[in-house]
């Protein structure tokens with residue numbers, strides 16, 4: 001339980017509602033900043049104006065997945081006002097307060113290190129990335145189905161990268177009956193791809209493995225699909241780039257060649273905000289409970 005725990009939320013999207021709901025169910029006291037247009041109500045949660053005093057007894061501060069931008073702006077789809085994470089607020093936080101964010105900009109890093117406040121970057125965690133790969137893969141499959149006139153079953157799919165997303169995606173495509181080739185660079189990844197019953201290739205040899213590709217999915221956040229690769233793809237190939245911006249594809253050249261290439265960021269929040277929110281809610285509340293236990297509070 002989170003009885004007696006004061007949690008402040010600053011901004012967010014539909015995913016944050018699931019986190020607020022779970023904290024409310026666990027009996028936390030909740031202050032909501034940047035939610036003036038939110039209609040739902042949760043026991044224990046109050047919309048507040050962000051005066052510095054609010055932060056004096058906050059045990060946990062929860063920011064949206066994108067954290068605070070370089071100028072301190074925190075996005076909130078539930079507010080018509082601009083919310084800026086102020087230095088005064090961070091300065092006022094008690095020493096034991098933990099800030100949870102999806103990712104951290106230098107602005108947030110600098111502020112938290114200046115005042116020695118613990119910052120948890122949720123997207124850096126393996127468990128969050130693996131859970132998140134589930135809605136990401138469903139979104140990628142949805143895009144593939146919407147943008148092709150063939151079934152995934154029997155199609156020739158190339159997946160680049162065998163990380164958290166690449167592995168889930170390759171497995172799902174295989175289960176749907178696609179012929180799956182996976183490009184990676186580590187020997188253990190190539191061995192795992194073979195063990196999964198898929199066709200492995202070293203990413204350096206990509207040009208030799210894409211001649212008959214129907215759909216190319218990239219999960220590698222590096223320029224692994226340059227013009228020299230695109231030029232060897234069949235003209236009907238669909239490219240879906242899942243890697244974080246700017247992706248790993250030469251989009252300019254793909255367009256020039258008439259190959260459809262889509263950059264598909266933030267799929268969990270788009271295709272399954274509720275599930276994506278529950279993933280965050282479960283991990284954040286578990287971490288908060290552990291944090292309290294480590295302080296001997298429960």
Ligand code: NAP
Nearest residue numbers: 136161162163164165220221222242243244264265266267
């Ligand atoms: P990950 O587990 O770190 O996997 C990335 C893979 O890329 C690793 O297997 C890594 O291989 C490989 N890689 C990195 N740099 C490489 C290079 N220069 N050459 C060859 N291989 C390279 O990350 P993830 O969780 O799967 O996420 C993959 C990407 O998708 C990230 O950019 C992430 O931000 C993004 N993402 C997007 C969505 C969305 O909705 N579109 C959702 C979740 C994640 P090594 O182990 O050999 O380094």
